[in-house]
Amino acid sequence: MDQNELKKAVARAAAQYVKERLDDRMIIGVGTGSTANLFIEYLGEFRDDIYATVASSEETARRLKALGIEVMDLNAAPEVSIYVDGADEANKYLQLIKGGGGALTREKIIAAVAREFVCIADGSKMVDVLGTFPLPVEVIPMARSYVGREIVKLGGDPVYRDGCITDNGNIIIDIHNMNIVDPRTLEQQLNQITGVVTNGLFALRPADKLILGTKDGLRTLTAD
């Protein structure tokens, strides 16, 4: 199986997982990116049974609406039962790097609200130590240079993501060359820099379940 087939397999498995738990008031959190897009396609197969979703990006909202699936403002959602999303990297503690597509902040908000966070990824995303994938940080535009200097003090190489404006009107700085041995501490340190909206480490709120697509089949890892 190639990478896209592995993504399809995990997306299908996650859709099945959601379908088995549906009830008539269930609100599903839907992530962003190529793996999440495949999940959206599988949701389309039982769209009439879905009460509502919340979307982690404008692009995801557009795709869901195009399928006729209700997209709700998160503020109107009393709770989010299951949030399904991809990742750029994952470790065995189900801590993640996300935001390769720039959607990290809304993703983090939905992950915070969700009762269960199911991450779906092909096996290439699994690493021993996070940080080979550049860590995205969403930044208020006027703070760009200051935040960059503070990132250097933490030992990273900040690279401005040219041409990327997030759904929230901010910019992205990608941190290169960081061996993230303590993801929880780094997540907090970065969030304490004035001008940072949030960063793409999901360590304080890791996934609860990781469905991984490998050449030997699907592996499901849980947080406990």
Ligand SMILES: O=C[C@H](O)[C@H](O)[C@H](O)COP(=O)(O)O
């Ligand atoms: O901002 C994008 C999201 O965090 C994605 O979930 C992440 O980049 C993984 O995307 P993909 O499924 O395309 O590898």
